[in-house]
Amino acid sequence: MAVAAEMSASRHIPESPGLWWGFMRSxxxxxxxxxxxxxxxxxxYWQLREMALRIAATIQAHNEHLETPLVAxxxxxxxxxxxxxLGSLLAGTGYVPLNRTFPVTRTRxxxxxxxxxxxxxxxxxxxxxxxxxxxxxxxxxxIAPDLQDLQGHRQQWPRHLFIDARELESSAAWREPTRDQxxxxxxLFTSGxxxxxxxxxxxxxxxTSFVDYMADHLQVTEQDIASQMFDLxxxxxxxxxxxxxxxxACLCCPSRKTLINxxxxxxxxxxxxxxxxPSTVVLMKQLGLLKPDRFPxxxxxxxxxxxxxxxxxxxxxKAAPNSILENLYGPTELTIACTGYRWRLGRSAAEAEAGIxxxxxxxxxxxxxxxxxxxxxxxxxxxxxxxxxxxxxxLGYWRDPEKTNSAFIxxxxxxxxxxxxxxxxxRPVGDGPLTHLGRTDSQVKVLGHRVExxxxxxxxxxxxxxxxxxxxxxxxxxSGYGGIEVFIEGRSIDVDRLRELITFQLPDYMVPRRLxxxxxxxxxxxxKFDRDAMRTMLGGGK
Amino acid sequence: MNSPTPEDVRRFxxxxxxxxxxxxxxxxxNNLPDDYDLLLSGLLDSLAFVExxxxxxxxxxxxxxxxxxxxxxxxxxxxxxAFVSEQLRDRP
Numbered sequence: 001m002a003v004a005a006e007m008s009a010s011r012h013i014p015e016s017p018g019l020w021w022g023f024m025r026s027x028x029x030x031x032x033x034x035x036x037x038x039x040x041x042x043x044x045y046w047q048l049r050e051m052a053l054r055i056a057a058t059i060q061a062h063n064e065h066l067e068t069p070l071v072a073x074x075x076x077x078x079x080x081x082x083x084x085x086l087g088s089l090l091a092g093t094g095y096v097p098l099n100r101t102f103p104v105t106r107t108r109x110x111x112x113x114x115x116x117x118x119x120x121x122x123x124x125x126x127x128x129x130x131x132x133x134x135x136x137x138x139x140x141x142x143i144a145p146d147l148q149d150l151q152g153h154r155q156q157w158p159r160h161l162f163i164d165a166r167e168l169e170s171s172a173a174w175r176e177p178t179r180d181q182x183x184x185x186x187x188l189f190t191s192g193x194x195x196x197x198x199x200x201x202x203x204x205x206x207x208t209s210f211v212d213y214m215a216d217h218l219q220v221t222e223q224d225i226a227s228q229m230f231d232l233x234x235x236x237x238x239x240x241x242x243x244x245x246x247x248x249a250c251l252c253c254p255s256r257k258t259l260i261n262x263x264x265x266x267x268x269x270x271x272x273x274x275x276x277x278p279s280t281v282v283l284m285k286q287l288g289l290l291k292p293d294r295f296p297x298x299x300x301x302x303x304x305x306x307x308x309x310x311x312x313x314x315x316x317x318k319a320a321p322n323s324i325l326e327n328l329y330g331p332t333e334l335t336i337a338c339t340g341y342r343w344r345l346g347r348s349a350a351e352a353e354a355g356i357x358x359x360x361x362x363x364x365x366x367x368x369x370x371x372x373x374x375x376x377x378x379x380x381x382x383x384x385x386x387x388x389x390x391x392x393x394x395l396g397y398w399r400d401p402e403k404t405n406s407a408f409i410x411x412x413x414x415x416x417x418x419x420x421x422x423x424x425x426x427r428p429v430g431d432g433p434l435t436h437l438g439r440t441d442s443q444v445k446v447l448g449h450r451v452e453x454x455x456x457x458x459x460x461x462x463x464x465x466x467x468x469x470x471x472x473x474x475x476x477x478x479s480g481y482g483g484i485e486v487f488i489e490g491r492s493i494d495v496d497r498l499r500e501l502i503t504f505q506l507p508d509y510m511v512p513r514r515l516x517x518x519x520x521x522x523x524x525x526x527x528k529f530d531r532d533a534m535r536t537m538l539g540g541g542k
Numbered sequence: 543m544n545s546p547t548p549e550d551v552r553r554f555x556x557x558x559x560x561x562x563x564x565x566x567x568x569x570x571x572n573n574l575p576d577d578y579d580l581l582l583s584g585l586l587d588s589l590a591f592v593e594x595x596x597x598x599x600x601x602x603x604x605x606x607x608x609x610x611x612x613x614x615x616x617x618x619x620x621x622x623x624a625f626v627s628e629q630l631r632d633r634p
Contacts, residue, residue, distance in 0.1 A: 101587075256581055256582075256587070256588055257581055257588075257613040257614055257617055258613055259588035259613075260581075260588045260591055260592060260611065260613040260616075260617070261608055261609070261611055261613050263608075263609060264609070264611075264612075264613065283589070283592065286596075287592065287596065287608040288605070288607070288608065288609070289608055289609055291609070294609075491600065519593045519596055519597055519600075520589060520590070520592075520593040523589070
């Protein structure tokens with residue numbers, strides 16, 4: 001079967017009562033099986049359901065406090081974190097994940113911006129709670145499901161209502177929420193180009209559409225054990241949770257210590273589904289952890305969030321020879337992932353461009369157009385900006401119509417709203433896959449020339465054999481930049497030889513002025529390369 | 543270079559950590575007790591820990607086999623220094 005046809009086989013989208021429905025069905029059917037392994041301990045479906053229902057009933061009992069349909073979940077890699085996500089959904093509210101590993105000023109911004117009046121906090125996030133409560137003169141409902149004594153907080157914050165573990169409502173008090181596929185399931189903050197995070201509103205229908213397709217596509221069963229590598233503040237965590245729980249599978253959450261050696265985690269837990277950012281593969285490859293046949297238990301190897309180098313895909317498949325590798329692509333605004341590419345031996349290397357695995361074909365129901373600067377479709381084989389719409393297109397940005405209107409647009413002659421991804425792709429010829437070429441905003445002017453930083457990165461990657469390469473414009477000038485500097489992750493190699501090889505491929509103005517070798521390139525909270533931090537290292541911020 | 547002793551590894555680790563602390567404009571560590579957990583103390587995250595091990599191998603002109611690392615023990619200074627020293631001593 002042709003790849004495109006395989007990817008776009010029609011999918012059945014049942015009218016689900018909400019994103020929580022798949023979990024509840026599995027909890028009924030597989031109540032004695034583990035839903036979650038956390039810190040090495042199993043939490044069975046019946047236990048997680050009981051915890052989630054008690055949280056949901058507690059939110060519902062105080063819902064007169066709710067001005068917005070959102071509940072903040074200030075919890076991280078704990079049973080309370082996962083039960084709170086489910087509890088929020090079961091209460092009929094969306095969840096806003098907050099992360100104690102973020103700078104507290106950023107967490108406070110997200111909390112205040114979301115206007116949540118209910119916050120669920122786990123024991124380990126409690127020390128930061130005061131910083132969030134301090135700036136709020138409204139009454140808040142604070143639920144602490146794994147704490148027994150909140151006396152100190154009650155005394156310090158008399159205007160807020162605190163509920164500890166002993167005061168949670170009974171699960172029998174839970175009432176099924178109103179069914180609304182357009183209600184917000186989660187609000188996730190992504191980096192904005194202005195430096196202010198934007199809250200993306202993702203609806204129940206967006207996520208159930210994705211989850212239904214993926215659970216079928218991956219043929220997930222109750223025998224599967226899936227990795228849980230993503231923090232809740234990264235939307236790929238929604239894949240982890242809801243695809244696994246849809247079919248009674250077990251979600252395996254590594255501790256911070258386990259993250260040091262992901263290979264051991266896969267082996268010890270006998271994972272069958274792996275999902276991570278490609279950076280994890282790059283790191284494991286550098287550390288020599290991808291030995292042949294090291295991960296025989298894996299049947300799916302999925303990657304998303306940033307470009308996947310061909311060399312990493314090949315090395316991974318040698319280590320996980322029984323698995324099918326797919327490279328997924330998707331901005332938060334299109335709900336987790338909206339295109340996928342299956343690696344095929346003997347064919348995929350030729351379909352890759354600039355050493356990067358293609359992003360493949362749109363998921364069923366999702367529509368793709370590739371446009372030029374005037375938003376008109378380019379010819380097959382040409383490059384342009386990727387625009388998409390379909391059942392996974394999010395509702396827009398939380399209480400920000402201006403940003404919503406500039407990103408969700410109607411291209412000339414289309415009559416339908418599309419989301420502008422800001423990603424540069426090549427429009428496929430015939431049945432070929434989409435290839436990702438970089439960001440549209442990665443185009444800079446150097447000494448008057450238009451330069452695609454992705455092209456410089458590809459040339460350096462090819463010449464150096466290194467997987468992690470980032471180019472930035474530097475120094476800033478009135479018309480753009482005076483040149484280009486490149487950061488490379490790995491040990492220093494023969495720079496003169498490398499420069500010679502690059503010079504064969506690039507015109508003078510694109511040849512990097514300097515090559516910086518680092519053991520580890522700066523990354524942001526989601527594990528993606530942090531270009532701003534690299535510019536700051538060069539001495540002048542953005 | 544001769545095989546490093548656990549004490550040599552500890553000195554390098556202390557140097558590495560203090561460099562990190564200087565970058566963050568934080569006060570240097572005065573001592574590194576055997577039971578100090580680099581991860582749970584919040585001093586390093588998992589990626590920075592991996593980076594530190596790689597830098598240690600590079601400094602002593604050897605390689606540490608990550609597959610052999612038990613993450614539960616080896617973020618603690620005493621066992622870490624003993625393990626790395628042993629790994630670098632066994633090199634061909």
